[in-house]
Each structure stands twice: as C-alpha cells, then as structure tokens.
Amino acid sequence: MAGTDYDVIVMGGGPSGIAAAVAAAREGASTLLIERYGFLGGAGTAMMVNPWMSYWAGGSDQVQLIFGVLQELIDRMTEMGAYGHPKQITAFDPEALKVVAERLCKEAGVTLLYHSFLGAVQMDDSGHYIKSVKVANKSGLVDFSAKMFVDATGDADLAALAGATVNKGRSVDGLSQPMTLNFRMANVDVDRMPDRKEITRRYLEAKKRGEIRCPREDVLWFYANQPGVIHFNTTRVILKDATNPWELTEAEIEGRRQVQEFVRFLKKYVEGFEHAYLQTTAPQIGVRESRRVVGEYILTAEELLAACKFEDVIARGAYPVDIHNPNGEGTILQHLKPGEWYDIPFRCLVPLKIENLLVGGRPISATHEAHSAIRVQPIAMAIGQAAGTAAAICVKEQVLPRQVNVRQVQESLTKQGARLGIEANRNP
Incomplete structure (x- = not known):
C-alpha cells in the first residue's frame, strides 16, 4: 500500500x-x-x-x-x-x-x-x-x-x-575503474565468426591504423540468448568520475562514439558481421x-x-x-x-x-x-x-x-x- x-x-x-x-x-x-x-x-x-x-x-x-x-x-x-x-x-x-x-x-x-x-x-x-x-x-x-x-x-x-x-x-590517485557502454550486434552469422584471439588481433591492427580509439587491449564478447546476437562488453571510458554528472554525461557520449567505431570495424573486418547491425546500446553506461x-x-x-x-x-x-x-x-x-x-x-x-x-x-x-x-x-x-x-x-x-x-x-x-x-x- x-x-x-x-x-x-x-x-x-x-x-x-x-x-x-x-x-x-x-x-x-x-x-x-x-x-x-x-x-x-x-x-x-x-x-x-x-x-x-x-x-x-x-x-x-x-x-x-x-x-x-x-x-x-x-x-x-x-x-x-x-x-x-x-x-x-x-x-x-x-x-x-x-x-x-x-x-x-x-x-x-x-x-x-x-x-x-x-x-x-x-x-x-x-x-x-x-x-x-x-x-x-x-x-x-x-x-x-x-x-x-x-x-x-x-x-x-x-x-x-x-x-x-x-x-x-x-588509494594512489583516486581514479576508479573505467566505465563501459555495453552493446549488441544482431543478424550475426555466429558459425563464421573467428575466435576471440583472432578478433582481438584484427582489433589491435585497426587501432594501429587509427581506425579505433579505445583504450582497451582486447575485444570482450559473449553469446546472448537470442540466435544471431552477440553481446559486447568492450568499450572503455577512462578518467571519468561516475558520481560527477558532467563527467558521467561525457562518458555516455564517449561510449557511443566508441560503439560506432566498433560497429564499423566488425562489419568491415570480421567474418559473420557483414550483414549484422547494431541492435541496441545499454540505456546507461556501465559503472564498475x-x-x-x-x-x-x-x-x-x-x-x-x-x-x-x-x-x-x-x-x-x-x-x-x-x-x-x-x-x-x-x-x-x-x-x-x-x-x-x-x-x-x-x-x-x-x-x-x-x-x-x-x-x-x-x-x-x-x-x-x-x-x-x-x-x-x-x-x-x-x-x-x-x-x-x-x-x-x-x-x-x-x-x-x-x-x-x-x-x-x-x-x-x-x-x-x-x-x-x-x-x-x-x-x-
């Protein structure tokens, strides 16, 4: 009541x-x-x-x-x-x-x-x-x-x-773990996807070419419950305080920027993603x-x-x-x-x-x-x-x-x- x-x-x-x-x-x-x-x-x-x-x-x-x-x-x-x-x-x-x-x-x-x-x-x-x-x-x-x-x-x-x-x-500087904007790709041909190690190798090459600006060392992805959907927990937004509304706003914007780079990378360089699309991003950036x-x-x-x-x-x-x-x-x-x-x-x-x-x-x-x-x-x-x-x-x-x-x-x-x-x- x-x-x-x-x-x-x-x-x-x-x-x-x-x-x-x-x-x-x-x-x-x-x-x-x-x-x-x-x-x-x-x-x-x-x-x-x-x-x-x-x-x-x-x-x-x-x-x-x-x-x-x-x-x-x-x-x-x-x-x-x-x-x-x-x-x-x-x-x-x-x-x-x-x-x-x-x-x-x-x-x-x-x-x-x-x-x-x-x-x-x-x-x-x-x-x-x-x-x-x-x-x-x-x-x-x-x-x-x-x-x-x-x-x-x-x-x-x-x-x-x-x-x-x-x-x-x-304790050394008050910095917190980075935030991550999770996202999902749909219509993925999961049977043709390379393994995690190979996707990361191509990602690191794309970073060297300047096609991706994400301060993370690998690509972290998981299978979702739905067929043909892959879940990504791989963006990394650093040096932002999740309790500061201005910095939290900046983190959300940066997270979406990184997602768009990942989408382009996956569709261009990774088998199985040629016809995939961005299904959704999380309503809120993930705070660790x-x-x-x-x-x-x-x-x-x-x-x-x-x-x-x-x-x-x-x-x-x-x-x-x-x-x-x-x-x-x-x-x-x-x-x-x-x-x-x-x-x-x-x-x-x-x-x-x-x-x-x-x-x-x-x-x-x-x-x-x-x-x-x-x-x-x-x-x-x-x-x-x-x-x-x-x-x-x-x-x-x-x-x-x-x-x-x-x-x-x-x-x-x-x-x-x-x-x-x-x-x-x-x-x-």
Whole structure:
C-alpha cells in the first residue's frame, strides 16, 4: 500500500536492491523500493551487463556459492526459456529479468516506486540518524521516512548524502575503474565468426591504423540468448568520475562514439558481421566503481585471495580480483585457488557515523582492489539480501545494525535459501 512511512526503505532497484527489498518484506517489514528507472535490474538491465559472472567456486568439482534470491531469479527466467545458452551458461535476457524481478518483489509484498531520483537526505539533530529521503518525480519533491534504510544505489549515493565516510577509486590517485557502454550486434552469422584471439588481433591492427580509439587491449564478447546476437562488453571510458554528472554525461557520449567505431570495424573486418547491425546500446553506461563506504571493517584483496572466512559471514564469493586499468590499457586478474571461496563479513555493510543505514551491493566497505572482485551482480545480490534481512530484523528487534545479532541474520538467510558455509572452519 502506498504511503510515505515504512519500516525499511531500499534505495535503488538493481541486483542488490531487488534482493534487499524481497528479503526485508519476507521478514515482515513494510518495505518501499525506490528506483530511478521504470524497471528493476540495474546493472543487468539499465547497464545491460551480461552474462552474470561466476557464482560458484571453480575447480574440477564446481560448488555453487550463491543461492537465495539469485537462484529464484534464475529458476524463473529458466522457466521462461530466457536463461542460459549452450556456449554461455549464465547469459540471461534483460527483458525477462525485468519481469521476474518485479514479480518477485510484488509477491513478497514490496511497494515499488519507479521514476524517482534520490535528491536529498534529512538527518536528525545528532547527524547520525536518517529521518527521511527526498526524491524527485512527477509529483515534484516527495519525502519518505523509515526506521531503517538500505543503500542499494551502487554508488553509495544515499550514504554520501547522509554524511557517511566514503572513498573513491584507488588509494594512489583516486581514479576508479573505467566505465563501459555495453552493446549488441544482431543478424550475426555466429558459425563464421573467428575466435576471440583472432578478433582481438584484427582489433589491435585497426587501432594501429587509427581506425579505433579505445583504450582497451582486447575485444570482450559473449553469446546472448537470442540466435544471431552477440553481446559486447568492450568499450572503455577512462578518467571519468561516475558520481560527477558532467563527467558521467561525457562518458555516455564517449561510449557511443566508441560503439560506432566498433560497429564499423566488425562489419568491415570480421567474418559473420557483414550483414549484422547494431541492435541496441545499454540505456546507461556501465559503472564498475565509484564510491565505497567506510564501515566497521574494511575488506582487503589479500583476504579474498587467501580465502578468508569470518564468523559474521553474510555472503560468499569466488570471483577473482579483476581490475581494469583506470588509466588505459591493461587488466589485472588474480584468481583464488580452485575450489576456494571468500567470506564477506556483516561488518562491511555497517557504515561509520550513520546508525540506521546498511549498505547493499558493491559500495560496501572494501579496498579498491577487493571491490574489483565483489562488485559483480551475483555477489552484490547476496550482499543485498543480507542487508535487507538485517534491516528488517533491526526493526523487529528494535536494535541498530551495530547491535543486531548476526547469528539471527545468518539463520534467516539460511531459511531463505542462502548457503553461507558456516560449518567451515573460521579464521579469527
């Protein structure tokens, strides 16, 4: 039921926001999910990031790590015939994701509000409690209040406006990973396409001739669910701050310029693309990194690569440290040992200074290097589900996140289908 006062407000309807809102509502909290676009999915729809990156521990016997809301979305898209491809098992149809995410939220009792952009935050006199958020939409400026808030904006917009301590980019110069405008080519004769290595070789030759100006060292493409459609995650827009609206505008324009160069290159130099056409570009440029909240604990890449386990684990992952060079060419990849995974502790979701706020998704408290691993959608979804669950429990038990019984959060997540591996040995 529409209103202005809720138990939990989730700001942002991307992967983490979907999971947070569903979890909070299922825990009995009246939950409002506010989204700036007219659909859910965020990185998976608005930014068109596809396919989902690995949600299992690799090796000869792969072990799935993330279940919960992620698995529910997978199952529902599978029923629609919109998940997976013989050569790309985690490819999904963005249009299907919009529908199944929306249905999941509505069935859980989440109140959805689309076309509403966060503009301001009202704090109490102490400066440590969020009283309300102000959004801009067709009604003008509207205030919504709640007992607990979840920042699932991806860019820590809510936390930053509330006065939380935040960092941006790498420590040496503050530069963030580059942005990418995803695009798709249709009517491709996929059987005649050269392999990835050969397409990259021709791309590098075109760069030497000056036909392409893209500061990336290779061509990254994936199979889409639709026949004859190839998905490209290969443009690279550097030296832009995704939290600066002027630079974000410049990034969108530069991304489209690069896409047009790629289209010309593919049609001219790559077999199978002679009669292909640009099907679509993402509604919004893809953002890998922007703000990160400083929380009760800062997760490091060393801990991830060492497969550290934590008593207050609320999510798991095994995606590698994956840093796209903020300055230009080059990508650093550091993998875990086969079969290993890392834990993400609850403390990373609890920001300093702000008492009734939890962070979901990629802006949690982590270093630039650790962020590069935990930023992918399945992990963000698992973190969001934990944030929403904890927020609802805080309301129910009338406690703050720093006081919540994390074991209670873990038990609730387990009941929701999450698997936290809490029977494994724990590092201090």
